[in-house]
Amino acid sequence: MHDHSVTELPSLRRQKILLILERDGKVMASELSQHFAVSEDTIRRDLAELDNAGLVQRVHGGALPRPKDSGKDYFTRLEESDEVKVRLAQLAAQKVEDGQIVLFDSGSTALQVACSLRADIQITAVTAAPMTAIALSEYKGVKVILAGGQLNPRTMSASGHEAVRMLAGIKADLAFTGVCAIHPEVGVTSLHFDEVPVKQALLDSAARVIAVTTADKLGAVEPFVVASCTRLHTLITERHVASGSVEDYRRLGIVVEQLPD
Incomplete structure (x- = not known):
């Protein structure tokens, strides 16, 4: 199930990463890199952006979901x-x-x-x-x-x-x-x-x-x-x-x- 649209917009790719994360409970940069046919560096940038936006939790080699209500008082x-x-x-x-x-x-x-x-x-x-x-x-x-x-x-x-x-x-x-x-x-x-x-x-x-x-x-x-x-x-x-x-x-x-x- 490879997605070879190399010219895909980063925002669209990040949306898809979130959907995969919701489905699998964890994503690995190496697997995402193959899936989207982009470099691991590109994926790491995606994950860093998603982490900055508070949407994922970066871990070694990939990312995990972030709890929805973390940080509320x-x-x-x-x-x-x-x-x-x-x-x-x-x-x-x-x-x-x-x-x-x-x-x-x-x-x-x-x-x-x-x-x-x-x-x-x-x-x-x-x-x-x-x-x-x-x-x-x-x-x-x-x-x-x-x-x-x-x-x-x-x-x-x-x-x-x-x-x-x-x-x-x-x-x-x-x-x-x-x-x-x-x-x-x-x-x-x-x-x-x-x-x-x-x-x-x-x-x-x-x-x-x-x-x-x-x-x-x-x-x-x-x-x-x-x-x-x-x-x-x-x-x-x-x-x-x-x-x-x-x-x-x-x-x-x-x-x-x-x-x-």
Whole structure:
């Protein structure tokens, strides 16, 4: 399926690269160079332009999709808690059982899970996110522990040594994490460098980690690596997944649960 229109406009070629990326979940410069019958340098320039426009994430030898909502602030993401996110959170919240110690990551997804718990649930909840702590405090049977430190206004969560040390000192049954991006090979990645140690402490402190994510974050990569996918036990996502097959995650031993139609 070669495309030999060498005189093709760069803008048209870049549009086609985005379509191939959407289909395959990853593109390699060497393969694109053959496909379009242009030099690898030309393709690298295309990928650099697409990266500058925020449309792809450059990686060694090629490019990956960029998550659609990366870089938006916490409150913008919160307002966008659409029906899909609510349904994902409700499915995730069913995993919580009485008597458990449960860690809630920062972010709008984990907050949504906190708001979706059974009304009479009896757990100890731990979080570094004040708004999630406030939501959890509404439940009579929930004891809330808030990890402290400097508040990051982008993530509305505490970061730093104190938060990490406290999370590391807890042995929890369950942790809920919403992910900025997750890729089968690269792992769970974040847009924010300073939240990486807190996220790592959270994942390391839980016997079971449940990642809750919309489909656009699957197969995507952000600059800072948090952990390999093998740290996750369960991945809860949408029924229809565009980029990156859920089978890639199942092959890694992760239990993938998708919303019913």
